[in-house]
Amino acid sequence: MPRKPVAVLISVRGSNLQALIDAARRADYPAEIVRVIANVPGAGGLARATQAGIATETIDHRKFANRPAFEAALDASIRASGAELVCLAGFMRLLTAGFVDAWRDRLINIHPSLLPKFPGLDTHKRALEAGETHAGCSVHFVRTEMDSGPLLVQAAVPVLPGDDEDRLAARVLQAEHRAYPLALSLVAAGRVRVAGEQALIDGQPGPVRLD
Ligand code: GAR
Secondary structure (H helix, E strand, O other): OOEEEEEEEEOOHHHHHHHHHHHOOOOOOOOOEEEEEOOOOOOOHHHHHHOOOOOEEEEHHHHHHHHHHHHHHHHHHHHHOOOEEEOOOOOOOOOHHHHHHHHHOOOOEEOOOOOOOOOOHHHHHHHHHOOOOOOEEEEEEOOOOOOOOOOEEEEEOOOOOOOOOOHHHHHHHHHHHHHHHHHHHHHHHEEEEEEEEEEEEEEEEEEEEOO
């Protein structure tokens, strides 16, 4: 089966990008990363992509007059790459309806909480403050409302005594590195369909849970 071409959008260090790169090295992985785009010059993930022989581009949002202009440049770069799916991997810009709707059910995000709990920032701090017994991550199709959309994969980890934000974040990040490659493989292999804003994976209501 031909591999689905994917563009990955990043802003920062790119450890989730690395997990996707590593997964896609396997001959039987159904997706191939064809371009990595950063909105922040020098984002750590760019070096990871170059190291793996993947084309990179920096599209600095500060150089555009407004969000639609920035997103038009993003869209043009993604389309020029031939990508058919887009993965947000630590991409820290909100995307407007124009972009999100154009890539509906082909645009995937990872978020460091068990959505619908704790959308937005400071997820681990808020999970600790709320006294949660479990934290985790969610991979989902993107909708215009921040950190919402049909859930593909969730991975939970325990909150342990003595956890602080950094320790919990590190534990969740390990789970992210398992969840994202799985979610992308499911979408790329054509095993996901969206019905009534729920992801159906091989016909079963999502998300797939990795615990
Ligand atoms: C990850 O924890 C990801 O879930 C989070 O940013 C980090 C990026 O790390 N994304 C968000 O908070 C998006 N709302 P990485 O650059 O090492 O993959």
